[in-house]
Amino acid sequence: xxxxxxxxxxxxxxxxxxxxxxxxxxxxxxxxxxxxxxxxxxxxxxxxxxxxxxxxxxxxxxxxxxxxxxxxxxxxxxxxxxxxxxxxxxxxxxxxxxxxxxxxxxxxxxxxxxxxxxxxxxxxxxxxxxxxxxxxxxxxxxxxxxxxxxxxxxxxxxxxxxxxxxxxxxxxxxxxxxxxxxxxxxxxxxxxxxxxxxxxxxxxxxxxxxxxxxxxxxxxxxxxxxxxxxxxxxxxxxxxxxxxxxxxxxxxxxxxxxxxxxxxxxxxxxxxxxxxxxxxxxxxxxxxxxxxxxxxxxxxxxxxxxxxxxxxxxxxxxxxxxxxxxxxxxxxxxxxxxxxxxxxxxxxxxxxxxxxxxxxxxxxxxxxxxxxxxxxxx
Amino acid sequence: xxxxxxxxxxxxxxxxxxxxxxxxxxxxxxxxxxxxxxxxxxxxxxxxxxxxxxxxxxxxxxxxxxxxxxxxxxxxxxxxxxxxxxxxxxxxxxxxxxxxxxxxxxxxxxxxxxxxxxxxxxxxxxxxxxxxxxxxxxxxxxxxxxxxxxxxxxxxxxxxxxxxxxxxxxxxxxxxxxxxxxxxxxxxxxxxxxxxxxxxxxxxxxxxxxxxxxxxxxxxxxxxxxxxxxxxxxxxxxxxxxxxxxxxxxxxxxxxxxxxxxxxxxxxxxxxxxxxxxxxxxxxxxxxxxxxxxxxxxxxxxxxxxxxxxxxxxxxxxxxxxxxxxxxxxxxxxxxxxxxxxxxxxxxxxxxxxxxxxxxxxxxxxxxxxxxxxxxxxxxxxxxxxxxxxxxxxxxxxxxxxxxxxxxxxxxxxxxxxxxxxxxxxxxxxxxxxx
Numbered sequence: 128x129x130x131x132x133x134x135x136x137x138x139x140x141x142x143x144x145x146x147x148x149x150x151x152x153x154x155x156x157x158x159x160x161x162x163x164x165x166x167x168x169x170x171x172x173x174x175x176x177x178x179x180x181x182x183x184x185x186x187x188x189x190x191x192x193x194x195x196x197x198x199x200x201x202x203x204x205x206x207x208x209x210x211x212x213x214x215x216x217x218x219x220x221x222x223x224x225x226x227x228x229x230x231x232x233x234x235x236x237x238x239x240x241x242x243x244x245x246x247x248x249x250x251x252x253x254x255x256x257x258x259x260x261x262x263x264x265x266x267x268x269x270x271x272x273x274x275x276x277x278x279x280x281x282x283x284x285x286x287x288x289x290x291x292x293x294x295x296x297x298x299x300x301x302x303x304x305x306x307x308x309x310x311x312x313x314x315x316x317x318x319x320x321x322x323x324x325x326x327x328x329x330x331x332x333x334x335x336x337x338x339x340x341x342x343x344x345x346x347x348x349x350x351x352x353x354x355x356x357x358x359x360x361x362x363x364x365x366x367x368x369x370x371x372x373x374x375x376x377x378x379x380x381x382x383x384x385x386x387x388x389x390x391x392x393x394x395x396x397x398x399x400x401x402x403x404x405x406x407x408x409x410x411x412x413x414x415x416x417x418x419x420x421x422x423x424x425x426x427x428x429x430x431x432x433x434x435x436x437x438x439x440x441x442x443x444x445x446x447x448x449x450x451x452x453x454x455x456x457x458x459x460x461x462x463x464x465x466x467x468x469x470x471x472x473x474x475x476x477x478x479x480x481x482x483x484x485x486x487x488x489x490x491x492x493x494x495x496x497x498x499x500x501x502x503x504x505x
Numbered sequence: 506x507x508x509x510x511x512x513x514x515x516x517x518x519x520x521x522x523x524x525x526x527x528x529x530x531x532x533x534x535x536x537x538x539x540x541x542x543x544x545x546x547x548x549x550x551x552x553x554x555x556x557x558x559x560x561x562x563x564x565x566x567x568x569x570x571x572x573x574x575x576x577x578x579x580x581x582x583x584x585x586x587x588x589x590x591x592x593x594x595x596x597x598x599x600x601x602x603x604x605x606x607x608x609x610x611x612x613x614x615x616x617x618x619x620x621x622x623x624x625x626x627x628x629x630x631x632x633x634x635x636x637x638x639x640x641x642x643x644x645x646x647x648x649x650x651x652x653x654x655x656x657x658x659x660x661x662x663x664x665x666x667x668x669x670x671x672x673x674x675x676x677x678x679x680x681x682x683x684x685x686x687x688x689x690x691x692x693x694x695x696x697x698x699x700x701x702x703x704x705x706x707x708x709x710x711x712x713x714x715x716x717x718x719x720x721x722x723x724x725x726x727x728x729x730x731x732x733x734x735x736x737x738x739x740x741x742x743x744x745x746x747x748x749x750x751x752x753x754x755x756x757x758x759x760x761x762x763x764x765x766x767x768x769x770x771x772x773x774x775x776x777x778x779x780x781x782x783x784x785x786x787x788x789x790x791x792x793x794x795x796x797x798x799x800x801x802x803x804x805x806x807x808x809x810x811x812x813x814x815x816x817x818x819x820x821x822x823x824x825x826x827x828x829x830x831x832x833x834x835x836x837x838x839x840x841x842x843x844x845x846x847x848x849x850x851x852x853x854x855x856x857x858x859x860x861x862x863x864x865x866x867x868x869x870x871x872x873x874x875x876x877x878x879x880x881x882x883x884x885x886x887x888x889x890x891x892x893x894x895x896x897x898x899x900x901x902x903x904x905x906x907x908x909x910x911x912x913x914x915x916x917x918x919x920x921x922x923x924x925x926x927x928x929x930x931x932x933x934x935x936x937x938x939x940x
Contacts, residue, residue, distance in 0.1 A: 158679070162917050166938050184679050188915075191681070195913070195920070199934065220610075220651060221669055225683065225708040232706035236928065254929045285699075285927030292906075318698050322926070325695040329889075351695070354730030358692030358720065362889075430827055430894055493828070 157185035164189070170196045170205070177212055187216040187223075194229060201248045203233050204241060235281055246277050250286055263293050274309075284314040288326055300334030321351055328359050332366045340366075373486055376479035383476045390454045401453070409452025415445055436490045443480030447473055537629055537756075544624065547644040549582050551763075556756025557628035560640075564600025564625070571599035573639075573656050573663040575732040577739035579763035584671035584711070584775055585648035588743065589763035590623075590641045590656050592663065597637040600625060601658035604641030610667050612653035617665070619643075623656075628760040630723040638760050648673035649680070666740040669710060671775050678916055682776030683707060685742070686883060687909035688715030688819070688854025691751055693887025694730045699926040700886050700909040701735035705742075706928070707911045711775050712742050715854035716749020716819035717888065723755045732761070745773070748784040749819040749854060770797055772804035778914045779811035783818040785835060794838045801839065805846035812939065813919050815912075816843060817852040823865065823880045823899045826856030828891040840868065843878050849919060849937060850912065854884035857891045859908045859923060861933045862899040870899060874937045883910050883923065902933035 157176060164172035170193050177189035194209035206229070213226035237244040250273065256266045267290060274286050287310035295303035307327040314320045324347045331340035340363055348356045388401075395401040408416075419441035426437035451473050455461075461469070485491045540559020541552045551560045576592040590604050602623030607616055623641035630636070641656055649672035655662040672680040685704040690697035704712065719727035732739060744762065748769055752758040765771040769784035781804050783797055805814060820832040822840060832855075843851060844866050863870045864877025871877030880899070885907040893903050908931060910923040918938050923931040 162938070165918050165936065168936075188679050188681065199922075199930070219677075219679075221649065221672070221708075221710070222681065224610075224651075224669075228706050228708035232928065235706070251929050254925070255932050282927050289925070289927060289929075318695075318702060322695040322699050325693070352726075352730040352733065354692070354719070354724075354727040355694045357726075358694075430830075432827055432892075 153181070154184045157183040157189075161185045161189055161192070165192055168196055170200075170202075174209065177209070177216075182216060182218070184218075187213045187219055190216065191222055191226060194226070198229070198233070201251060203237055203244050203247065207233055207241070238281065243277070243280050246273065246280050247282070249273055250280075250282065254289060257289075257293055263297055267293055267297070271306075274306075278313050284310045284319045284323055287313070288323060291326065291330065295330055295333070300330065303330050304334065304336070317350075321347075321355075325351065325355060325359065329362065332359075332363050335366075335370070337363065337367055337370065369486055369491070372482060376482045379479040380476060380483075383472050383479075386472065387450050387454060391450065394454050394456070394458055404453040404456055405449070407453075409449060409456055411448040411452040412445060415448050419445055432488045432490055433493070435488065436484050439484035439487065440481055443484065444477060447476050447480070535627055535629065535635055542624060544581075544642045544644075547582055547587060547642050551581070551624060551640070551642075552767075553626050553628070554756055554759045556630065557638075557760050558626050560624045560626040562624055563602035563622045566598065566600040567658055567661070568594060568596030568598035570595035571601065571658050571661040573661070575729060576656055576663050576666065576736060577732055577761075578668055578741070578743040579745070580743050580773075581642070581763050581765055582644060584743065584773065585673055586646045586670065587642065587644040588646065588652075588668055588670065590643070590654060591761065591763055592639050592656050593637060594639065594657075594661075597627075597635060599637070599639075599658060599661075602639040602641060602656075603658055604643060604654055604656045605662075606643060606652050606654035608647065608650050608652055610651045610653060612665065614655060614662065614665060617653060617655060626760070628756050630725055630755060630757050634725070636725055636757075636760070640763060642763075646670050649677060663740075668741055668743070671710065674777055674916070680776055681913055681915045682710045682778065684775070684778065684780075684912040684914065685709035685712040685738075685909065686715070686817075686852055686881075686912055687712075687886040688747075688749070688852075689717040689857050689884035690731060690887035691717050691720040691727070692889070693907070694734050696885075696887035696907045696926055697731065698734040700907065701738045703924060703926065703928050704909050704911065705738040709742050709911060712738065712744045713780065713817050713852060713912075714744060714746040714886075715817055715852055715883070716747045717751040717854055717884070718746065718749070720751055721755075722752040722758050725757055728757055728761060745780070745782060745817075747782050747817050747819055748786060750786040752786075754786070754788050770800045772808065774808070774811065776914050777812040777916050778815060778912075778919075779805075779808045779813065780815045780817060781805065783816065783839075785818045785820045785832070793834065798839050798842050802842045802845070805842065805848070809846070812916055813850075813914055814846060814848045815850040815852060816848055819853060820855045821853035821860075821880065821882045822851065823860075823862050823897065824853070824856045824882050825860060825893050825896040825900050825903055826858055826882070826891050827894045829856055830894065831897065836868070848878045849874075850921070851878055851880045853880065853882045854886075856882050857884045857888045858893065858903065858905045859883055859885055859931060859933070860893075860900060860904075861902045861921075861923075861935075863901045865899050874935060875939075879921070879935070879937075881910070881921070881923075883908055885909075902931070904931060904933070906931070 160176050173189045173193035177186050190209045190212040194206045197206035210226040210230045214223050217223050236247040253266055253270050257263050270290050287306050291303040291306035310323045314323045328340050328343045344359055391401040392398055395404050423438055423441055426434040485494055536558055537556050539553040539555050539557055541550050542560040543550045553560055572595045573592045574595055579589045580587055581589055602625045604621040605617040607618050621641045621643050623639055625639045627635040627637045648670050651667055651669045653665050653667050655665050657663050674680050687700055718731045746762050759768055765773050772781040781801055822832055822836045824831050860882040862880040864874040864879055866877040890905050892905055896903055907926045908923050913920040918936055920936045922934040
């Protein structure tokens with residue numbers, strides 16, 4: 128090979144290399160690397176891509192994704208560093224704005240100098256642990272300890288609201304209310320104060336402390352808008368009405384039960400004989416038993432709350448028919464007026480019992496909603 | 506007949522700008538039969554419904570207190586190039602409707618050099634009160650650009666707010682858009698306020714609200730609270746709201762939200778996402794089985810090449826909630842469209858809780874989210890929380906909590922994250938990727 132040929136070959140090789148370099152698209156390569164790293168949730172690869180120079184279109188995106196994944200994994204300090212890089216690169220105005228927002232949010236959780244970082248991480252971890260079913264007490268104890276130890280934590284009011292909600296779900300309304308009172312003392316922003324006060328009213332209503340709820344609502348009305356106040360007012364008025372209705376129903380049941388007891392005693396001749404009559408299932412009860420069984424079996428295939436209500440209603444119905452049957456057992460044909468009175472009292476007792484049953488678990492709300500809006504199309 | 510002529514006159518004056526206030530004399534007669542007005546320079550028309558008067562161009566009357574309030578954004582045209590600012594005034598008599606704006610963030614009022622003369626109309630829901638809605642339609646904007654703006658009238662302007670138009674994804678393949686998503690705030694405006702603030706810290710480009718903002722759609726004070734407590738978010742981020750059963754097709758709903766199409770069933774592109782919004786409580790329920798699924802099918806067929814496809818409506822097709830459960834009528838009528846177009850996400854509310862499904866196709870759970878649609882119920886923006894039945898076969902995660910979510914959409918990735926009122930994350934997020 129001559130020198131000229133070698134030189135020509137060298138020139139061609141150099142041209143090929145230059146063409147390759149020129150054809151390489153750093154943005155396309157960066158995009159591929161970005162997609163691969165995101166698919167693997169690989170924070171380190173994203174940081175490496177973000178830090179690589181020269182800067183590509185994807186450098187700030189890589190830092191932004193690194194920050195998102197760091198927040199997700201609870202590494203808030205790493206997230207802050209990544210967000211600062213997005214701002215430093217500054218080529219995408221919307222991404223920069225979003226990074227500033229994320230930084231502000233993290234600072235809101237962790238404090239300006241990151242002094243609450245560990246508390247924030249623990250807060251997230253424990254809330255994620257808080258089981259929706261099962262016994263939450265162990266986790267709640269840890270959350271309570273966290274809240275008590277760090278009353279200055281920026282999210283303390285909302286942490287206390289979460290603790291209260293969990294205690295209420297666990298059936299400890301008084302403890303829930305105590306935590307909401309505690310939250311009131313540490314809430315400083317208007318949004319937090321409003322939310323804590325409204326949650327307190329709701330919890331008081333649900334726990335039946337209606338007079339206290341009334342007082343709290345009167346105080347809240349000074350700061351809150353009419354939409355919130357009216358919604359709480361409706362909730363409170365409804366609770367009062369239902370409480371009255373519940374008392375009336377229990378009263379009716381008590382009176383009818385007393386009347387039934389005396390009627391049974393008179394029909395049987397003595398209390399002992401009355402008890403003997405009650406020990407044998409009357410025909411009416413035997414008739415109702417399979418029907419009730421079928422109703423309960425159907426109910427159990429659907430909504431658990433409705434099923435409990437159906438069981439209660441069938442139980443009340445069975446008891447009423449049992450007592451009614453025992454009273455009428457072996458008696459001579461009765462006058463029409465007495466039969467009508469007997470039947471009317473049985474119907475009233477059943478209606479009162481049905482109200483008490485649907486009032487349990489707020490099934491009555493379902494009934495009212497269905498009445499007003501028709502059944503679900505689904 | 507009186508209503509017909511008055512509407513025709515109102516429309517004619519609106520288009521021609523006749524009269525001193527562009528819409529007739531003063532006091533103006535209120536005729537509630539609705540109407541249509543072409544929006545100059547935007548290429549679309551604004552139609553108001555029965556219960557509202559025909560839209561008119563801005564007048565020149567200043568009432569006793571023309572201070573703008575309840576400022577919120579929407580869009581009717583292409584969100585890359587247009588925006589609609591909407592507001593009311595402290596009085597209900599001001600007819601001047603103006604917006605001034607300029608490209609740039611947090612500009613001083615003097616720097617807002619562009620002016621839009623807006624449109625206005627009144628509506629009446631119950632009683633005799635008339636509510637005066639003002640709208641300014643800014644069109645021919647630049648994609649992916651932040652603008653500062655104010656609304657109101659001379660010497661009576663709102664604070665300066667900013668908004669950012671939707672990006673042009675052709676020019677910016679690395680674009681990420683963040684869609685805030687929540688629903689069912691009705692009654693619980695303290696929670697809605699908390700969640701709106703939480704969503705705002707995530708700097709969303711758009712808010713998707715899956716319905717039931719208020720308890721009774723005709724109750725204006727509820728709408729005012731909904732819009733009022735979230736004004737910092739809604740004055741800076743456009744809102745797309747689906748009609749929920751509690752909105753009850755009230756004129757208040759249709760009057761206060763500028764939305765594309767007929768405001769009930771419409772699709773739009775935002776970044777790499779294509780979203781179809783549907784009304785699953787229409788006035789005529791027969792539309793659920795024919796008209797709406799047909800419109801949905803046609804829209805997704807026309808946008809078959811969209812990278813990410815989503816459907817937002819109110820009643821969930823899949824829900825383990827104890828209150829309403831799955832809307833099996835929608836499953837039957839709309840499910841086949843969702844499956845046919847292989848939607849990525851279906852966003853719902855109605856059940857006041859959070860639930861995320863496994864990927865579903867043909868009513869069966871799929872192995873990966875590449876093969877199925879994920880159905881989300883995020884109906885916990887303030888309404889009283891509901892409980893759960895035993896989770897259905899579809900259910901991936903359930904939590905009875907007040908919550909909101911953000912959906913981050915890039916060309917090749919979609920990330921879903923949900924969070925509670927205190928900002929803590931729900932352990933129910935996912936990332937879906939596409940080659």
